[in-house]
Amino acid sequence: MAKAQRIDGRGGKRRDFLVGVARGIAGALLFALPMLMTMEMWELGFYIDRRKLLLLLLLNLPLLVVLAHRLGFEHTATWREAVRDTAAAYGIGIFTSAFFLALFGIIRFGMPLDETLGKIAIQSVPASIGALLGRSQLGGSGSEDSRDEEESGDDGQPLETGYATELFMMAIGALFIALNVAPTEEMILVSYKMTYWHALAAILVSIAMMHAFVYAMSFQGGHELSPHTPWWHALVRFTLPGYVVALAISLYALWTFERLSGAPPLTIAMAVIVLSLPGALGAAAARLIL
Amino acid sequence: MTSTRKGMNTEHDEPRIVEWIVGAGSTLLVTLLIGWITWEALTNEREPPAFVVRPLATEAVADGYRVEFSVENTAGSTAAAVVVHGDLETDGETERNDVTFDYVPARSQAKGAFFFTSDPRAGNLTIRAVSYTEP
Numbered sequence: 150m151a152k153a154q155r156i157d158g159r160g161g162k163r164r165d166f167l168v169g170v171a172r173g174i175a176g177a178l179l180f181a182l183p184m185l186m187t188m189e190m191w192e193l194g195f196y197i198d199r200r201k202l203l204l205l206l207l208l209n210l211p212l213l214v215v216l217a218h219r220l221g222f223e224h225t226a227t228w229r230e231a232v233r234d235t236a237a238a239y240g241i242g243i244f245t246s247a248f249f250l251a252l253f254g255i256i257r258f259g260m261p262l263d264e265t266l267g268k269i270a271i272q273s274v275p276a277s278i279g280a281l282l283g284r285s286q287l288g289g290s291g292s293e294d295s296r297d298e299e300e301s302g303d304d305g306q307p308l309e310t311g312y313a314t315e316l317f318m319m320a321i322g323a324l325f326i327a328l329n330v331a332p333t334e335e336m337i338l339v340s341y342k343m344t345y346w347h348a349l350a351a352i353l354v355s356i357a358m359m360h361a362f363v364y365a366m367s368f369q370g371g372h373e374l375s376p377h378t379p380w381w382h383a384l385v386r387f388t389l390p391g392y393v394v395a396l397a398i399s400l401y402a403l404w405t406f407e408r409l410s411g412a413p414p415l416t417i418a419m420a421v422i423v424l425s426l427p428g429a430l431g432a433a434a435a436r437l438i439l
Numbered sequence: 440m441t442s443t444r445k446g447m448n449t450e451h452d453e454p455r456i457v458e459w460i461v462g463a464g465s466t467l468l469v470t471l472l473i474g475w476i477t478w479e480a481l482t483n484e485r486e487p488p489a490f491v492v493r494p495l496a497t498e499a500v501a502d503g504y505r506v507e508f509s510v511e512n513t514a515g516s517t518a519a520a521v522v523v524h525g526d527l528e529t530d531g532e533t534e535r536n537d538v539t540f541d542y543v544p545a546r547s548q549a550k551g552a553f554f555f556t557s558d559p560r561a562g563n564l565t566i567r568a569v570s571y572t573e574p
Contacts, residue, residue, distance in 0.1 A: 312458050341517040341544065341574040345480030352473055385462035393465040396472075415479060416544050418472070 169284055173241040176283015178249075180325070181242070181276035185249050189332035193406060194268030201405045202270060209274050212324075213238055213281055215317060220285040220439065234281065242277030243269060275328050278321070315387065315436065316394055322435025323395040323428040327402035330427050337408060340419040348422045355395070355422075355429040360388040362433040392425070395432045399424035488518035488543070490568035495550070503556045508566050510540065511548035518543050518571035525553040529562035542574060 184190050217238070218231035247269045250256045256265045330336050343351070364383055399421045403409050409417055495507040506525065512518055521540040526533055536553045543549045553566075 312455070312461075316461075337542070338574055341519075341542065344485070345476050345483060349473065349476050349480060352469070352476065356469070385466055386458045387462075389465040389469055390461050393468050396468075411547060412544060413546050416547060418476070422472075422476070 170237075170241065173238060173280040173284045174245050177238075177242050177245040177276040177280040179283065180279025181246065181272060182249070184275055184329060184332075185246065185272055186253070187329075187332060189334065189406075190271060191250075191255050191268055193271055193332055195264045197267065197271065197405070197407060199267075201407075202267065205274055205405055206270060209239075209277060210235065212321060213277060215314075216278070216281055216321060216439075217285070219314065219318070220281070234284065238281035238284065239273065239277045241280040242275075243273045245280070246272035246276045275325060278325060316390060318435045318439045319391045319394045319432035320398055321439070322431035322433070323398040323425075324402070324431075325435075326427045326431030327398050327424055331399070331402040331408065331424055332406045336424060337420060340416070340423040343419065343423065348419055351422050351426050355426050356388060356392050359391055359395075359429045359433040360384055362430070363388070363436055391432050391436070392429055395425045395428035396421055398432075399428050483515050485516045486514040488512050488516055488521075488545075488571055489514045490518075490521070490543070490571075492523065492566050492568055494564065494566055497559050499558075500554070503554050504559055505552050505554055506559050506564065506566075507550060507552045509548045509550045510543060510568055512543040512545060515545050517545050517574050519574040520570070520572045521549075521568055522570045523551065523566060523568050525555075525564065525566045527555050527557060527559055527562050527564050529557045543571075 213235040214228070214231050217234040218228060247256070250268055250272065256268055360383070400417070403417070403420055403424060408420060412420075489512070491511045491513055493509050493511070495509055496505075497507075498505045508523075508525075510521065510523055512521075519542050521543050523538050523540070525536045525538075527535075534555055534557060536555065538551045538553065540549050540551065
């Protein structure tokens with residue numbers, strides 16, 4: 150058995166690498182294709198403030214590294230592996246975005262370079278997150294690293310998730326949804342059409358949804374409370390901070406996509422509340438899945 | 440801290456103080472937000488949009504003159520498809536230009552500009568908002 154493995158070892162490694170890349174592309178597409186086909190995202194490519202775009206691209210780096218470290222194969226990835234995975238994911242994200250934007254004719258030869266780069270850059274953020282998730286989550290038992298043997302989530306040793314990491318995961322989920330929804334006109338239109346009572350209901354529904362999603366439903370990965378904790382413990386310690394995270398991420402996304410310029414606080418608040426509804430859902434989902 | 444065992448994450452019942460601080464802060468923030476929106480819901484009159492138009496700057500450009508202006512919606516409801524007319528009357532002849540704003544949100548202003556062939560400073564310029572729709 151061992152001899153046979155040694156003989157086709159090199160071919161196996163390369164195949165694994167290609168499979169990994171393919172999964173990365175699949176993940177990038179799964180997450181970014183809706184945005185690749187959203188008109189407002191294309192337009193943002195040429196009118197977004199370049200400094201805001203740079204900030205987004207830079208913030209994406211530590212986000213990917215922490216995500217890679219956390220999701221790293223069998224949860225035991227080192228920081229160096231996380232950085233390597235991040236670079237790969239970002240590369241796959243950029244390549245996939247560029248390819249499909251060119252396929253749709255959104256970028257062509259003869260377009261100003263600034264416009265082309267802007268369009269690719271803004272799409273590369275969700276695409277890179279998708280590529281990372283595709284390589285680590287969707288593949289199950291990927292065999293890129295022969296080093297990691299133990300599944301620390303299974304052998305009885307509890308996998309500790311720090312509080313900060315929990316909030317960070319929620320932020321990633323919220324950010325991903327926000328990137329999808331924030332650029333669109335419909336989102337801002339909803340905030341114009343809603344009355345303040347609607348907004349109030351939206352806040353309550355967001356919080357209730359978040360809380361119920363994670364706790365009351367016994368999904369795989371749901372957080373069951375140990376019998377002694379009063380119900381409001383989890384609401385105050387996890388759900389409400391999660392909602393605040395969703396609010397903060399929504400505010401950041403709206404600011405990045407130039408939706409806040411010159412607006413009075415109340416208009417901003419309405420837009421943030423509307424965006425935080427799907428954002429809270431994304432945060433709760435991220436906490437379940439990741 | 441959250442431990443993962445057999446796929447179920449169990450929250451520890453001895454949370455660290457940081458969780459309580461963050462939790463308390465979040466509760467405060469959310470309560471403030473709910474309070475603010477409730478207050479607005481109870482006190483804010485949603486009057487129909489009303490516009491105040493102000494010319495800003497006039498500048499000579501390549502083939503004419505650019506007149507920048509701002510249109511402010513002073514009321515509590517947002518207006519969509521706001522059409523603004525600019526009429527420049529010079530020696531009995533009127534030059535008319537139009538611009539349409541997709542949205543002018545409640546209590547906000549939006550900026551636009553007209554290009555005229557005659558000098559606006561020499562003639563009689565009126566800029567006014569003429570119509571809007573509900574978003």
